[in-house]
Amino acid sequence: MDGIINVYKEKGFTSHDVVAKLRGILHQKKIGHTGTLDPEAVGVLPVCLGKATKVCDLLTNKDKTYRAVCRLGVSTDTQDMTGQILQRGDFSRVTQERLKEVLESFIGDQLQVPPMYSALKINGKKLYELAREGKTVERKPRPIRIHSINLIEYRQMEGLFTMDVTCSKGTYIRTLCHDIGEKLGCFGAMESLQRTRVGVFTLENALTLEQIEVLMKQNELEQQILSVDALFPEYPAFQIRDEFAAKLSNGNPLLEFFLQDYPERVNTTGIRDLTEGQEFLVYDENGCFKAVYQKGDRDLRVRKMF
Template sequence: MDGIINVYKEKGYTSHDVVAKMRGILRMKKIGHTGTLDPEAEGVLPVCLGKGTRLCDMLTDKTKSYRAVLLLGKETDTQDTTGAVLAENPEAAASVTEEQVRQAILSFLGIYMQVPPMYSALKVNGKKLYELARAGKEIERQARPVEILDIQIEKIDLPRVTFHVSCSKGTYIRTLCYDIGRKLGCGGCMESLLRTRVDRFCLEDSLTLSQIEALRDEGRVEEHVLPVDSVFLDYPKFCMKRGEGDKLVHNGNPFRADETIFTVESGVCAGAEACAGTESCSEEEACKGNDSCLTVRVYDSEDQFIGLYQYEEEKQRYRPQKIFLGGK
């Protein structure tokens, strides 16, 4: 099987545990996950199979959405309730108002500088931060820009606050909870976390490991494996013509922006000249530097997905960006 399956990661499993379990269930080795979730967190974890493993890094970069419960009045070394308590301030937590909580949470909308937690998989000088933390070491971490795209407060039942957040890659929701607590002056940590979406993969469509195992026994797992190219449907689709077109892409070579060797099945041609005046790009200027126009998905003449190609304006050609299917 080649593609992506939307797994519901349950509490108690690491992302690596899920991959190991999936290898046993599907009896295949080439499986990878698309970004770690803490063992106590649960929710959407797209898992890539076969040639789909080439998607792992691309899906890691996608926007993610979560439902989190923030517990005010407590700080821990892990920034969630599984860690050792560093400080408790229930009196200060009891003194904040709902309006103060709302203002503090909403103030994080947009780009803000976030310091990664010590209990994280980030590497410093070749060592993962959580390995240093477990050895009792704490090192200075540089703040990094992250973007909070949306925050919706679901419930305030102090000292707990439930909220939904959509954010850029690299955002730690544990740290967001800690930062909100600091802003309110009472401290805070994350009590629970549910990932509800990764790009187009949503909670409603996710499957637990036991459900996947049952589908395997019924011979129906493949019904739930999304093809690799389903992730790129926003990009224009190019189909190569038999002969020169097929030969070039089967060998992973660039091809010129010449519609004698390909046809545009959907979307628009990526070159600025080709796009000018079309519905998608009414002005020539709109195309320059626009990734959604400059990147195309390429298929051979038999409609097999080859991969992503990017337009090089100077050379007026398309070069391979990521290949998923080679020659025959």
């Protein structure tokens, strides 16, 4: 199978566990996930199958949306409630108005220090491995972007609030909860996390491993697999002219006049109007999706071939 399947990762599974189980269910080895979710987190995990594994790195760049529950008044070593409690604070004076004000202050470009309990590597070793050895190392702040934060519920007496966060890749929601607590002056740690969207993939269309196994046995799974080109609805799409088909099949650089508009998709941008660095889709002479190309200063260069 070639394409992307929207998996609902359940609690207790790592992203690698999901891939391993899918290999058994689908009876194929070429499978890759598109970004890790902590074992305690649940939600959307797009998984690439077959030729679609080539777009795993492109999918990790997509914006993501999370629903997180944060507990005020506590700080832990993991920045969530699975860790050891380090400090406690008084959250009784944090009003809903003050909480909204602080949440809104995190919207936009930020520098975030990754947590020690993360899969980032320093000198070839994952940070969480060092943390389990009782070691703490310096981590450089990384640029992230918070597109929006919406307060869904605040239970002031319990110090619990629920928020929806849409953010760029590389954002740690655990760290965001921690930083919100710091700014409020009472500490904070993540209680639970659900990823509700990755790019075009949403919670409503996600399938559990059990559901995938049933559909596979019923020979009804293929209709749940999204084609690679469907991941990029915003990309302009063009088709190779018949006389230049060989150049596309070999992944060669192309010139603008080699291409024509792809009739199955409506473009708002013509091939000559693309800006340098802009990516677009290319279909072969038979209308089959073949590649993601990128406009260079003199020609059009292949980004990914399929």
